[in-house]
Amino acid sequence: MNRRVVIVGGGYGGTLVAKSLDAEADVTVIDPREAFYNASASLRALTRPDWAHNAVFPLENLLDHGKVIHDRAVSVDPEGVTLASGERVEADYIVLATGSGYTYPAKPRETSTSxxxxxxxxxxxxxxxxxxxxxxxxxxxxxxxxxxxxxxxxxxxxxxxxxxxxxxxxxxxxxxxxxxxxxxxxxxxxxxxxxxxxxxxxxxxxxxxxxxxxxxxxxxxxxxxxxxxxxxVRIATGYLTDGKLLTLTGRGTIPVTDRLNVQGYEHVYAIGDIIAHADPKMASYAMVQAEVVVKNLRAQLAGDRPGAVHTPASxxxxxxxxxxxxxxxxxxxxxxxxxxxxxxxxxxxxxxxxxxxxxxxxxxxxxxxxxxxxxx
Ligand SMILES: Cc1cc2nc3c(=O)[nH]c(=O)nc-3n(C[C@H](O)[C@H](O)[C@H](O)COP(=O)(O)OP(=O)(O)OC[C@H]3O[C@@H](n4cnc5c(N)ncnc54)[C@H](O)[C@@H]3O)c2cc1C
Structure with missing residues (x-):
């Protein structure tokens, strides 16, 4: 049976990890939004409403094999994720990629998920x-x-x-x-x-x-x-404040190792705006980090030692x-x-x-x- 990889957050980093591993693992993406939102396009989406649809990409179109659950994570522990609905999603590997919020219209309102x-x-x-x-x-x-x-x-x-x-x-x-x-x-x-x-x-x-x-x-x-x-910018890590997985930094970010593991866990990773890292909080860096996590997860899924490390952008x-x-x-x-x-x-x-x-x-x-x- 395929190993269960659960990705919390379908943004720039999370969707890249999910898409890359879709054929090799049992992938689940959790995100309350109906679609991936390309924030880079949001300001033109405001000024040119006839063009605005270009900023959104339905998450349903992302995966051939895996699934998307449209809900919000309210807690994560080493065994899995608890959702706002009360549902539990058990995992062999977890990738935290919940990014950040920004005042509308730069990013969508939190309540506007469709x-x-x-x-x-x-x-x-x-x-x-x-x-x-x-x-x-x-x-x-x-x-x-x-x-x-x-x-x-x-x-x-x-x-x-x-x-x-x-x-x-x-x-x-x-x-x-x-x-x-x-x-x-x-x-x-x-x-x-x-x-x-x-x-x-x-x-x-x-x-x-x-x-x-x-x-x-x-x-x-x-x-x-x-x-x-x-x-x-509002770092989206509120669902980790119960301390069931880790202790956040004073800035609400997640301490990670150079392999982008959440400190203390070889099967839990974190990428993007939520990590305590010297990389700028930008989509381009979230996607570079996602590629490192994909390499490490691929190694683990194949029973090998993960060896890819991420060094801060110079x-x-x-x-x-x-x-x-x-x-x-x-x-x-x-x-x-x-x-x-x-x-x-x-x-x-x-x-x-x-x-x-x-x-x-x-x-x-x-x-x-x-x-x-x-x-x-
Ligand atoms: C207007 C604007 C323009 C930008 N332009 C650029 C640019 O040109 N280039 C660039 O590199 N960067 C740009 N950025 C920065 C970039 O948007 C962020 O760095 C990027 O979004 C971070 O990606 P991420 O993968 O960490 O998470 P995000 O893309 O923020 O995605 C996080 C996802 O997690 C979901 N989520 C949040 N909480 C939960 C939860 N509890 N449970 C489940 N899901 C959850 C959210 O709904 C969201 O879909 C821009 C930002 C803004 C605001």
């Missing part, structure tokens, strides 16, 4: 955004910057102002990348206030249209018609499109890292925001068929 609801949320917020002339974005990290770029791509005449307490954009990246980013933001007419916070948040909810005034702690008044929160990479026409990036190059040209950013990410890559993982073809404007 594709139809996610598309409905985006349509509703799009309508709010469409009627707002002035947009305030709180947070000028990659998420806020991509949101600003996508908005300007669709509505060049909207006023977009970003506010961030940080004193520089993309700290730690090459000066020429940061310089080019400032140049492109100026060209697009995106205003950035750095080293500035707000005295109080807008009185109206994030993503809802309605005129408001806020004051920065430098005393500047900003009038806008809608605002978005673009900060605040270079910092990024692809940051500002809409479909421009963007900045930094990629590994001979002898280190180098700035990417806007054409490279477009070709590698900006054109389709990785849709083609995930279409392959989820059985090829389009991510989701849309009929009469409804997700199906």
């Amino acid at each position: 594709i139809a609801q996610q598309m409905e949320d985006l349509r509703a917020t799009h309508q709010e955004l469409a009627r707002a002339g002035r947009v305030l974005i709180l947070g000028a990290g990659p998420v806020g910057l991509e949101l600003a770029g996508e908005i300007k791509d669709v509505w060049p005449d909207k006023q977009v102002i970003m506010v961030d307490r940080a004193v520089e954009l993309l700290p730690g990246f090459l000066p020429e990348v940061v310089g080019e980013l400032h140049r492109q933001l100026d060209e697009l007419g995106i205003q950035v206030r750095l080293g500035a916070g707000l005295k109080a948040l807008p009185t109206i909810g994030s993503g809802q249209a309605g005129r408001f005034v806020v004051t920065t702690d430098h005393g500047e008044e900003i009038v806008a018609d809608i605002w978005f929160q673009a900060f605040g 270079e910092r990479r990024i692809l940051l499109p500002l809409g479909t026409r421009t963007g900045v990036g930094q990629l590994p190059a001979a002898g280190g890292i180098a700035a990417a040209t806007p054409e490279m950013v477009y070709q590698r990410k900006g054109a389709d925001l990785f849709t083609a890559r995930f279409a392959t993982r989820f059985g090829g073809g389009r991510s989701l068929q849309i009929e009469s404007g409804r997700a199906s």
Whole structure:
């Protein structure tokens, strides 16, 4: 009988492990969502609702042999997983890959688990955004910057102002990348206030249209018609706080070994945003880690010693499109890292925001068929 590999979380890392081992093990993926959500595409999904279906890939299309359980893990112990429904899923091997949440619309609302609801949320917020002339974005990290770029791509005449307490954009990246980013933001007419916070948040909810005034702690008044929160990653490890498997770090992350085992267990692994690791919290690193876990699990399934180790990334990479026409990036190059040209950013990410890559993982073809404007 095939060994049972239970993967908690069907995101970037979890779906890669599941797909890779589908033919060799009895694979089960647990995730409350109906579909894998490609967060890289979420901001364009907001500004172009007719394109939004490209961000979602039904989990039902992932596996030929294994199964998907649409439920939330509420506890994990060395023998298996307990679900919110009370159901128990016993496991020979467990992979924890529950990632992180981020304020909607950068990631779906936690309660919006169906594709139809996610598309409905985006349509509703799009309508709010469409009627707002002035947009305030709180947070000028990659998420806020991509949101600003996508908005300007669709509505060049909207006023977009970003506010961030940080004193520089993309700290730690090459000066020429940061310089080019400032140049492109100026060209697009995106205003950035750095080293500035707000005295109080807008009185109206994030993503809802309605005129408001806020004051920065430098005393500047900003009038806008809608605002978005673009900060605040929430590590999704609440189901481990009962301590039945491990003790989380002070940051709520999972201590792992260099083979990506949860410390103390050779049959339990953890990958992606949830691990206590020097890798940046990015999908690209979650997928590199997933490949290490696949190698180790393959060895164990074959009765061999697992030998693949993961070393933290030494270079910092990024692809940051500002809409479909421009963007900045930094990629590994001979002898280190180098700035990417806007054409490279477009070709590698900006054109389709990785849709083609995930279409392959989820059985090829389009991510989701849309009929009469409804997700199906
Ligand atoms: C707007 C935006 C753009 C981004 N763009 C990029 C990019 O271009 N490149 C890049 O490398 N990174 C990007 N990132 C970061 C990237 O999205 C994260 O690093 C990535 O999602 C982490 O992947 P993961 O596999 O750890 O988990 P996730 O992809 O977060 O998936 C976790 C899954 O676990 C599920 N889950 C959570 N809790 C439970 C539970 N208790 N039980 C069962 N299932 C659960 C969730 O529903 C989810 O499906 C972006 C992030 C945002 C917000």
